[in-house]
Amino acid sequence: MSDSNQIQSACTPSKRAPTHRYRAALAARIEARWQATWEAEKAFAALNPGDEGFDASTPPFYCLDMFPYPSGAGLHVGHPIGYIGSDIICRFRRMQGDNVLHPMGWDAFGLPAEQYAIMTGVHPRETTQKAINNFRRQLQRFGFSYDWSREFATIDEDFYQWTQWIWLQAWSSWYDHRVERARPITELAAALERGEATVDKQGHLTWETGEPNIWNDLSDAAKSTVLDNHRLAYLGEQIVNWCPKLGTVLANEEVINGRSERGDHPVTRRPLCQWLFRITAFADRLLDGLKNLDWPESTLIQQTSWIGRSEGADLRFAINDFGGTLDVFTTRPDTIFGVTFMVVAPEHPLVESVLKSPTNGCDTDAIRAYVDTTRNRSDVERMADSKDKTGVSLGVTVTHPATGEPLPVWVADYVLMGYGHGAIMAVPGHDARDQAFAQRFGLSTNTVVSPPSGVDDPCWSGDGIAINSSSDALNIEGMTTAEAKAAVIHWAELGAHGCGRTSWRIRDWLFSRQRYWGEPFPIVHGPDGVHYPVSSEHLPVSLPDIDDYEPAENEDPTPLLGKVTAWINTTAGEAGVDPALLAPDTPVRREANTMPGWAGSCWYFIRYCDPHNKDAFVGADAEKYWLADGVDLYIGGAEHAVLHLLYARFWHMMLHDLGHLTSDEPFRRLFHQGLITSFAYQREDKSLVPVDEVDEDASTELATGEPVNRIIAKMSKSLRNVVNPDEIIAEFGADTFRLYEMYMGPLDASKPWNTRDITGSFRFLQRTWRLVVDEQDGSLLVREQPDEDVERLLHRTICKVGADIDKLAFNTAIAAMIEFVNAATQAGGLTADQLDRFSRILCPFAPHIAEELRSLLELDGLCALAAWPDYDDAMLHDDTIEIPLQVKGKVRGRITVAADADEATVTAAALSEPSIVDLLGGDEPRKVIVIPGKIVNIIP
């Protein structure tokens, strides 16, 4: 600033912007001051049972944000929207007297830091720590009421030792389907020892008594194999998604259209021995548990379809000439009379048999050619072009079990080997894909289900009445779909043609990765091929340092940790195996795989309850207090609808069964915040133009003058429409930022960011400030006597804001506060008492300015810890109300009546209102509809 300006300012103070106007610099001072105060006074530290000052009568409220993965790029304005919402709820509940647990931490293992390490050689721990520090700094500028004393990262050793411990719990357990819960594996061993359970030569477990029990004849290694086959964490051969480029296997969920979700590299399928979780054992409970959750409907639907329970039947068709049977799974056994052909997947063993010993009329060349071309197509491609079906006849037939008719067998790639038995019975009358196939190859169609009346669908796939459905062996004619299903299953079971079966889409969860930056498994491979756990007092198994992060890019999956031979090859004693299990000098090999990024997020919310506990993953008292009914409110993105939320539920159920947790569901209420999108500009040919190359007012491209259309897109670097919250806070302050994001629209809707709109929220705070503060000297300006209308409106605003916060409808709560401030400005100000109450309802939204206003009032204590103000019901309603009068649904006049006027009074008043009298022209109305307190509709 130049000298002359200063002189002029000093001489003519009225020309100068007032020194105590609410602007960015003042907001920054206010925000720094109160953030420091909150920290110094530990205002948001949640008290645990046993802590000094803990009051058991205070209701607990656990509000959780999905913790972020701290990326090197820092926060953009989309990140905080959920955190602002949860902070408002937390501050509100705190003011209502709850003991609020509102923690924050870091999901810090994962691929990006490791890939950065591959490029730069910088240890992922270093990169991650830097990113964490930056995220923390950015988040703290918002004034969130987190209890930072509970902060941790999943890479901290005293956190991941318990992640490893929980994995060992799973490894040490099995699922008892008789009682539907997980139990310690030692109890299974004991039952086998006592002969309560028996095991046959194939290793199958039964609880039928009287079976010959071979358990006690087994070698120790064989016993251990039997137990291993029942553990909830087990080593199994599975077809995996192998990504040579990333040097790791990926979960199905991490593969999108045959490419890796991260990095978009090709993924192929191959069998591999991997650590798995037996999540399928919990499938029924994971499904049933959804019924009691207060979750968004769309997420419940997604989890339901992911688990994918389908009731149906396995049916058996005798293969002619070859012998043996072709087994299929179908959800519609009632359509058995509609089967006109069979289809097997190209990988089906029958195809190989046919090629080995072809029958007459079998074109082996065509079959081989077809199988070869389909082999390279992904499941996605195979399912996608449903319109253009391909396939080849196998030249064999099967016998229809109910009619005895021969049915041709085809091979086609729309049938997948991975689902059911890799074979289907085709019912072209009632399945769209089968119909398309039948039409393509001229196969016949039987209609066997009559749709409900009014439906005219040549390929009805819904329920109906069975028609054309009888033979000497089976008659289901006239039955409903449900009856027919039951009848066919009953018939099939009696005649050994099949049995009823529930099939699941969910598969066991692949839980090992060949990457470096993850939790090591706390288990070693003994010389006898048996696994030995690292005993819990030797946890964590620390991740060793390595020099070279580059994965071996080859066809043979090798874990990165396999390179650290000195760490891999050790002794039982060195690794921490219980000497009672294995002599300390026994050479052992450590497990070289690491856990996937999901591991820490499966239980981090449990650790927040008791983050510094050295003896347990959570203390029993803290767990019972905070998690008796799960997390009260969980806010996070809908992109985690299936994976994270399903995995966390699985761990929670397992730990519950084993007696470590009170509740069996982790998250009672779930809320998904919407995405913050951005405006982007599109040329006529739909190509996108970066925002900084566009004249936004004229809607033209700067370089060419060509017109562009404004569209809504995700924020992205390439469009240069990413907004950094640091800049917005510097320009307007954190309170304005918080208000703006909450005022944009409903929290669960996706909404476009528009920097221009922020000024509205900023001006609201300026008006609020000016309403009660002298902009020249900063002193408080309040009136002595309250304005009657303002007082009435204040009661309504308190009521509305409180109700809206409960509904997470922050946008309308803020609109109500703006209306209040505008009305109070017009009415000439507030009393000190009114300002006190208003600052308290403003506090959850704009906590810093609220504290500042409270301190100007010289009231004791922090606004953040003050009680939520009361309102008087009597002040919410007026004595008289105006009611619109409609004639045939159009408003034609209004009357003012007492709020509690009865129907007759309102009718009389309405019919004597001049404009209504006019319109009726002396005739009696045919009908008068009075909705008390709302509207009158007159039908002439």
Added chain:
RNA sequence: GGGCCCGUGGCGGAAUUGGCAGACGCAGCGGCCUUAAAAGCCGCAGCUCCAUAGGAGCGUGUGGGUUCGAGUCCCACCGGGCCCA
């Protein structure tokens, strides 16, 4: 291909869940203040038409239906988004 959600002024959105469509904010226009500008304050503001005040008609993606009354419920279609294949 399937599932779920959503289409309201120039823009973001509101609407007590079937009862006055467009709250509140942005942008816009007019006025006050100012030498001027910014800021601020006061006011106008869905569209079309007639018009001096004022009035009439049309309006929540399109078409139909239910209802005294539909942005809201039902059916079909069009468009967009998300998720899953």
